[in-house]
Amino acid sequence: MIKHHTNRAFDNELRLLRDRLLLLAGRVEKMAALSIKALSEHDTALAHATMDYYKTIDGSDLLIDRLSIELLARRQPCGQDLRFIVSVIKMVVCFERLGDLANKICKRVIDLKRINSNYDSGDLASMALHVQAMVKEVLDAFVYKDCHRASSVITQDVALDEIYRIITRNFINEMSQRKEDAENYYHLLSIAKWLERMGDHCTNLAEIILYMINGDDVRTKHDNGHLQQ
Amino acid sequence: MKAITDQDYLSETKGKSERALLDSAFIARDERRAQLIERAFGFLCLIATFLPLCILAFLIGDTVISGLQRINLAFILGFPSRFAASAGIFPALVGTFYLMTLTMTIALPLGVASAIYLEEYAKDSWFKRLIELNVTNLAGVPSIIFGLLGLELFVRILGLGQSLMAGALTLSLLILPVVITATREALKSVPNNLREAGLALGGSKVSVILRVVLPLSMSQITTGAILAIARAIGESAPLIVIGAATYLAFIPTDLLSEFSALPLQIFQWVERPQADFVDNASGAIVVLLLVLAIFNATAAWLRHRQEKNRGSL
Amino acid sequence: MKQHATSTMITNNLSVRYGNHLAVDNVSLTIKSGQVTAIIGPSGCGKSTFIRSLNRMHDFIDDVKVEGAILLDGVDIYAPGVDAVSIRRRVGMVFQKPNPFPHMSILQNVLSGFSFTRKKAIKRKEEIAEKALKSAALFDEVKDRLHAPSGALSGGQQQRLCIARALAMEPEVLLLDEPCSALDPISTARIEDLINVLRTNYAIVIVTHNMQQAARVSQVTAYFLSGKLIEIDETKKLFTNPSDQRTEDYITGKFG
Numbered sequence: 001m002i003k004h005h006t007n008r009a010f011d012n013e014l015r016l017l018r019d020r021l022l023l024l025a026g027r028v029e030k031m032a033a034l035s036i037k038a039l040s041e042h043d044t045a046l047a048h049a050t051m052d053y054y055k056t057i058d059g060s061d062l063l064i065d066r067l068s069i070e071l072l073a074r075r076q077p078c079g080q081d082l083r084f085i086v087s088v089i090k091m092v093v094c095f096e097r098l099g100d101l102a103n104k105i106c107k108r109v110i111d112l113k114r115i116n117s118n119y120d121s122g123d124l125a126s127m128a129l130h131v132q133a134m135v136k137e138v139l140d141a142f143v144y145k146d147c148h149r150a151s152s153v154i155t156q157d158v159a160l161d162e163i164y165r166i167i168t169r170n171f172i173n174e175m176s177q178r179k180e181d182a183e184n185y186y187h188l189l190s191i192a193k194w195l196e197r198m199g200d201h202c203t204n205l206a207e208i209i210l211y212m213i214n215g216d217d218v219r220t221k222h223d224n225g226h227l228q229q
Numbered sequence: 230m231k232a233i234t235d236q237d238y239l240s241e242t243k244g245k246s247e248r249a250l251l252d253s254a255f256i257a258r259d260e261r262r263a264q265l266i267e268r269a270f271g272f273l274c275l276i277a278t279f280l281p282l283c284i285l286a287f288l289i290g291d292t293v294i295s296g297l298q299r300i301n302l303a304f305i306l307g308f309p310s311r312f313a314a315s316a317g318i319f320p321a322l323v324g325t326f327y328l329m330t331l332t333m334t335i336a337l338p339l340g341v342a343s344a345i346y347l348e349e350y351a352k353d354s355w356f357k358r359l360i361e362l363n364v365t366n367l368a369g370v371p372s373i374i375f376g377l378l379g380l381e382l383f384v385r386i387l388g389l390g391q392s393l394m395a396g397a398l399t400l401s402l403l404i405l406p407v408v409i410t411a412t413r414e415a416l417k418s419v420p421n422n423l424r425e426a427g428l429a430l431g432g433s434k435v436s437v438i439l440r441v442v443l444p445l446s447m448s449q450i451t452t453g454a455i456l457a458i459a460r461a462i463g464e465s466a467p468l469i470v471i472g473a474a475t476y477l478a479f480i481p482t483d484l485l486s487e488f489s490a491l492p493l494q495i496f497q498w499v500e501r502p503q504a505d506f507v508d509n510a511s512g513a514i515v516v517l518l519l520v521l522a523i524f525n526a527t528a529a530w531l532r533h534r535q536e537k538n539r540g541s542l
Numbered sequence: 543m544k545q546h547a548t549s550t551m552i553t554n555n556l557s558v559r560y561g562n563h564l565a566v567d568n569v570s571l572t573i574k575s576g577q578v579t580a581i582i583g584p585s586g587c588g589k590s591t592f593i594r595s596l597n598r599m600h601d602f603i604d605d606v607k608v609e610g611a612i613l614l615d616g617v618d619i620y621a622p623g624v625d626a627v628s629i630r631r632r633v634g635m636v637f638q639k640p641n642p643f644p645h646m647s648i649l650q651n652v653l654s655g656f657s658f659t660r661k662k663a664i665k666r667k668e669e670i671a672e673k674a675l676k677s678a679a680l681f682d683e684v685k686d687r688l689h690a691p692s693g694a695l696s697g698g699q700q701q702r703l704c705i706a707r708a709l710a711m712e713p714e715v716l717l718l719d720e721p722c723s724a725l726d727p728i729s730t731a732r733i734e735d736l737i738n739v740l741r742t743n744y745a746i747v748i749v750t751h752n753m754q755q756a757a758r759v760s761q762v763t764a765y766f767l768s769g770k771l772i773e774i775d776e777t778k779k780l781f782t783n784p785s786d787q788r789t790e791d792y793i794t795g796k797f798g
Binding site: 426 | 641644
């Protein structure tokens with residue numbers, strides 16, 4: 001049984017914050033899907049359309065930040081409410097970055113077309129689909145307050161890192177053999193890097209969601225030395 | 230639809246302002262009526278206050294005027310006599326004074342102690358309620374009953390005779406309920422959180438009562454005591470019943486000696502057939518009223534001072 | 543102030559009954575020196591009854607039964623033969639409505655605890671009073687008018703005077719029963735700051751219906767509901783991630 005706050009205005013404000021975040025999340029998920037489709041199908045028209053779409057959704061994070069801070073000041077929230085609002089503030093950053101990365105990928109797709117690349121995006125496409133699945137999974141974890149889904153995203157990122165290493169090594173090998181296609185491989189390597197980053201942000205989202213649900217801070221230092229945010 | 234002309238506009242606003250004027254006229258009429266009722270009520274209250282005072286002044290005015298004329302040093306220091314002109318009230322005055330002092334010495338400690346017991350110690354029980362009921366009832370018992378009790382108990386059984394002691398004991402019983410009630414009110418007026426503060430500091434119940442409750446209620450207790458004594462001063466019936474002297478040619482010397490008192494002297498002089506004694510009675514009445522006035526004024530002054538100091542409570 | 547070895551109060555299965563009504567139901571918790579323990583909960587949850595049993599204030603009320611034990615440094619304060627008066631010297635209390643004695647001056651108020659004893663005149667009166675007033679952060683404001691009546695002080699100053707009065711007895715434990723409820727925000731802030739300074743030397747228990755005050759001022763918080771102790775934990779944990787759903791509901795404002 002869901003208990004409501006005795007102060008109904010507070011209840012409504014929290015729901016509004018959650019709705020706004022979900023709206024942003026949905027848009028970012030759509031961006032990720034579109035950019036990955038553009039990559040797989042070499043579709044520059046779609047890439048352009050996606051970049052236009054990104055322009056319209058850029059800035060919705062500001063509203064969420066403002067509402068969050070207002071709630072902190074006015075309501076002095078505790079317990080789950082506090083963790084929720086703080087998590088929202090952090091998640092907004094991750095979503096904003098996800099969107100930005102998807103946008104960058106679209107730009108590279110256009111660049112690849114420009115240099116008439118006939119790249120085989122096979123490996124890249126599967127990596128991209130992996131990332132798309134992670135994005136969907138982490139959003140479901142938030143919507144359903146599901147710890148298992150969140151944990152599974154963190155595990156999937158480990159696999160993603162492995163895929164990234166393999167793809168990168170392959171690209172570098174090919175690049176060293178076909179030096180005239182260097183620019184081609186430069187773009188492909190960038191896309192791979194950004195896909196990997198998207199995976200990292202999904203992990204961050206998962207960690208934040210785990211904290212929000214059960215108050216455990218699962219953030220860890222990663223092998224590459226710096227604290228993953 | 231025809232255009233709205235200036236004419237229509239004017240008549241509309243005129244109508245509006247006329248209506249407004251009428252409305253305000255109605256309101257003004259209601260207001261005036263309300264004011265009239267207010268003033269009439271205030272006036273009636275004033276009359277109700279002053280009417281008894283006027284009647285009182287009328288009744289005693291005569292007495293006071295003739296009484297004031299009679300009062301001089303010889304009257305105050307003189308002894309009773311068969312001759313009206315040379316009669317004085319000295320023994321009665323001294324008797325009243327001794328009587329009041331003795332009564333206060335007996336009634337005050339007893340009354341305050343009882344009130345402290347009832348207010349601070351007694352648990353709520355049928356026994357406590359029985360005591361409280363009795364105290365309230367005793368306050369309304371006619372004073373002559375106390376006189377009869379005093380006669381039997383103090384004069385006869387305890388063998389004190391028709392003495393100052395018997396008189397004082399009788400009057401003490403009379404004013405005891407008043408002292409108890411007034412003291413209880415005074416104790417009740419001390420906020421409970423002050424008692425709690427004392428207890429929390431490690432005070433025993435006794436020390437909290439002595440150092441916090443009593444000091445704070447003392448002026449109210451004193452006021453109550455003074456008013457009780459003022460009542461006792463004017464009592465004649467109980468003293469008559471126990472046989473206090475109405476014609477005493479000497480000052481009482483000790484607790485067991487016979488005594489007189491002002492109300493008794495007045496009573497005695499009023500009974501005399503000679504007209505001159507009426508003047509004496511008037512004089513004694515004036516003295517008695519003066520004494521009462523002093524007591525009441527002191528009580529009022531104390532209460533005023535206490536209220537000023539209590540601002541912080 | 544005299545430094546005490548750290549004092550601890552422990553309640554063992556404490557239950558307090560008013561007639562038939564069980565106001566405190568089997569509460570066991572520990573109150574340590576050097577920290578502030580806050581007790582929160584809705585009206586009627588038993589928090590006031592609980593704190594008043596710590597200095598045996600229920601002794602003065604008829605028809606109250608106290609079961610279980612309260613140990614002050616290992617000794618049960620309700621054991622037969624224990625002098626309740628000496629317990630109240632060691633466990634001081636400050637009440638919700640500031641209650642300095644109006645017939646006494648500021649100085650007399652501070653020293654009033656001594657006037658209730660049968661001890662002879664205490665030595666170094668002024669020193670003790672000055673120390674107590676300084677500990678209560680009131681000395682500078684009243685040092686020029688120590689003989690003025692206590693009623694001349696503002697509400698916040700009166701409450702600090704009550705704190706000084708309690709501190710003058712050099713207690714080991716300080717019980718604060720909603721000390722800021724009757725005060726304005728500035729006085730409240732001053733007293734909260736004072737509490738933070740005092741906690742180094744005393745075991746402090748504060749009952750408050752203001753959750754945010756409990757969160758600001760305490761290191762340990764206990765949540766009471768219907769006489770029972772639902773949860774007791776570090777304040778920072780209880781207010782960010784409590785273990786019991788009932789605590790979570792209370793602190794997030796889901797009162798049902």
